[in-house]
Amino acid sequence: MKILALKRVRLVGFEGINQHYICKYLNIVINTAVIQHIKEKVQGERRMAEESYHGVPRNKIPWDPKIDYEKCTSCGKCIDFCHVKAFASEETSGKKRTVVKNPNACIVFCRGCEDICPAGAITHHSEVETRKIIRKLQKAGA
Numbered sequence: 001m002k003i004l005a006l007k008r009v010r011l012v013g014f015e016g017i018n019q020h021y022i023c024k025y026l027n028i029v030i031n032t033a034v035i036q037h038i039k040e041k042v043q044g045e046r047r048m049a050e051e052s053y054h055g056v057p058r059n060k061i062p063w064d065p066k067i068d069y070e071k072c073t074s075c076g077k078c079i080d081f082c083h084v085k086a087f088a089s090e091e092t093s094g095k096k097r098t099v100v101k102n103p104n105a106c107i108v109f110c111r112g113c114e115d116i117c118p119a120g121a122i123t124h125h126s127e128v129e130t131r132k133i134i135r136k137l138q139k140a141g142a
């Protein structure tokens with residue numbers, strides 16, 4: 001990303017110094033600030049997504065992945081796959097296992113991890129039932 005171009009910028013008071021390097025430095029400073037701003041925006045949106053869904057508090061919506069430990073092999077594929085970090089690996093008595101660490105981060109009606117789990121160990125609540133619950137909560141003003 002290049003914001004300052006040497007052609008367009010003349011820095012008053014720095015005439016004796018190589019303008020190219022100053023512009024390069026300012027580009028780095030500005031780019032860092034822009035990247036930080038974008039990161040904060042994305043994080044903010046993610047927090048909002050975690051907190052509510054169409055006006056309904058997210059924690060009232062029964063949509064989160066359930067792991068069947070009879071089937072799960074703790075391969076960790078769901079941890080790598082889920083970009084909202086709903087899963088994590090935990091160690092209990094020296095044994096690693098995958099857990100749902102952040103259930104409300106799960107994107108409502110996403111089923112991505114169900115599809116990628118090689119053991120078919122992940123399920124979610126019924127979509128039809130969840131829609132009914134959301135509508136009910138919306139009518140009640142959540």
Ligand code: SF4
Binds near residue numbers: 072079119
């Ligand atoms: S992808 Fe499936 S089998 Fe692998 S850790 Fe996740 S739930 Fe377990």
Ligand code: SF4
Binds near residue numbers: 084085105112114
């Ligand atoms: S359904 Fe989607 S958002 Fe939810 S835990 Fe699985 S991959 Fe993550």
